[in-house]
Amino acid sequence: MNNLNHGVHHTTPYKVISVIILLVMAFLFLFPLYWIVTGSFKTMKEINSTTPAWWPSEWVLTNYEKLFSRRSAPLFSIPIPFTDEVVTGPTVPAAIRWLINTVWMAVASMVLTCITATMAGYSLAKKRFVGRGLVFTLIVCAMALPKQVILIPLIREMNALKLYDKMGAVIFPIVGWPFGVFLMKQFSEGIPGEMLEAARIDGASEAKTFLRIVVPLVKPGVGALAIFTFINSWNDYFMQLIMLSSTSNLTISLGIAQLQAELSTDYGLIMAGAALAAVPILTVFIIFQKYFTQGITMGAVKG
């Protein structure tokens, strides 16, 4: 008892060491972000100087000006279904369009993944049907497949669906994310069978049971999945690079890469682009942080 109290109330070497390690790690992870954000406001000379400038001596917006003036694209282009016509918005700096594209891509993948994965995970966990084991095995196998392996078939598939160089080509492959189904299956396993039976006796239809009982119960899982998918989609540079090509369809990371290709040494511009690209994902992370940690520690704390 005494020993336990000792551990709780007093500083121990163990605690001191863990805090030090955490501080070092936090510093290591935060430093690049700090470097990018401050760097994006530095002058070209300061960025390229051999002695690092830890803090901009002069805050300038030239990098952002360059980012927004270099290329332009329509604010949006919405194809009208069943015609070849496209409604386009006013012309704006391409970076803005890229940001919109990226957010659209990530949000759409996130929403669609959450819907499909929750439904699939719930049915795999709680419904008895022929081939259930096989389907689940296939999903687990698919988790082990590297993206590169399915790349060629995927491109052909997207071509056949006339989605090549469209946002759909980077949204739909994410939506079939096997990990999402796996995660939601694990969460759904935790729903007591008796609770679903109670709902059945109470008169809830399959859809009502899912929406009013299952979804609220697996909400932490959905939250975790949402943020995982958002980050996964946002960071899926490889797929974006393969699937998207025209200026107005690029994502922010592709756009920055293109700018970098044009002006290979303009780090200020790249940092401005990177800083801009980090804003949405940081926002999402901060909002969903709670679910994020829950998702990671899933299974470790039950109850």
Place this chain on the structure above:
Amino acid sequence: MATVTLKGIKKVYDNKVTAVHDFDLEIADKEFIVLVGPSGCGKSTTLRMVAGLEDISAGDLYIGDRRVNDVEPKDRDIAMVFQSYALYPHMTVYDNMAFALKLRKMPKDEIDRRVKEAAAILDITQYLDRKPKALSGGQRQRVAIGRAIVREPQVFLMDEPLSNLDAKLRNQMRAEIIKLRQRIDTTFIYVTHDQTEAMTLGDRIVIMKDGFIQQIGTPQEVFDEPTNMFVAGFIGTPQMNFFDGKVVKKGDGYELHTHGAVMELTKAAQEKLKAQNITEKDVTVGIRPEHVHLAEASKATLGAKVDVSEMMGSEIYLHVDADGKDVVLRIPSTELPSEWRAGIPYGTQIAFTFPPELLHLFDPETEKNILL
């Protein structure tokens, strides 16, 4: 308010395991039926078939006059209380109770009236705004019962509702269920493995084992006239004692020989044996611990050596070794000599007997009661 009729109900899992065999039972309107038996006896499966949560492999199930084999649970007009309570954790107590009514698109004020009424009956009005997490086990159980009450179902199903509670709370809730039953007066089917619950709650008890009904009867009937050794051993604590014995025809009557003691049987028992044309037969003698009493050693007594004596306060449970057989005696402490009040020392030699009218005779082969 309805009768429930089970005709030849059978449950087979995966074409292999038969969980319930030819279950026949007619439950009267407003009757409280308890299904009792050890785990795996098929009692819960039977209840779940009545609820519609399990398919019925064969047989017919009627609620009232309606055959409901293929009717969805929600349309059977039943409500069920689960062992784990199965409350919806994200809803308040009020919403938990109102959920079924909302799904039935009942007017708001009617829902409100029913929920508040049920809450008042169950004394949970002050918790209506809370989530289940913030309630104790007993309170959660009340909410689960409340959720069933508001439906005003024809049949009330309860699947081991008290098993998750501690002993004290269980006794309390058992009394509450008896009170509740008087208030809401509907047909109850109650599943438990606890014979005390079965005895205290049921109008009739169905005792099951390995998917077969062993006996159906009032608590008094199954206690006084168990049809077989399983029922005899299952009902009553401590368990009934069984001895090897032999009935022998002597003159016009019958004598019972067991472990050296010779006893005369009652007239009624002798008639029964005579009717079966028995001249001599090995039997298993069953006698309840409370029906055994200490006696002066004589021809009609069995000798034994005390193993353990458990002082329970008002009575003493005496475990003795009679000729290699463990026997339990339940003796009111007032009947004990004063030197034995605090317990009888290990190894003490005693003699005991039992009145012939309270003993049971079973066929050692079939385990059936041969006096019924």
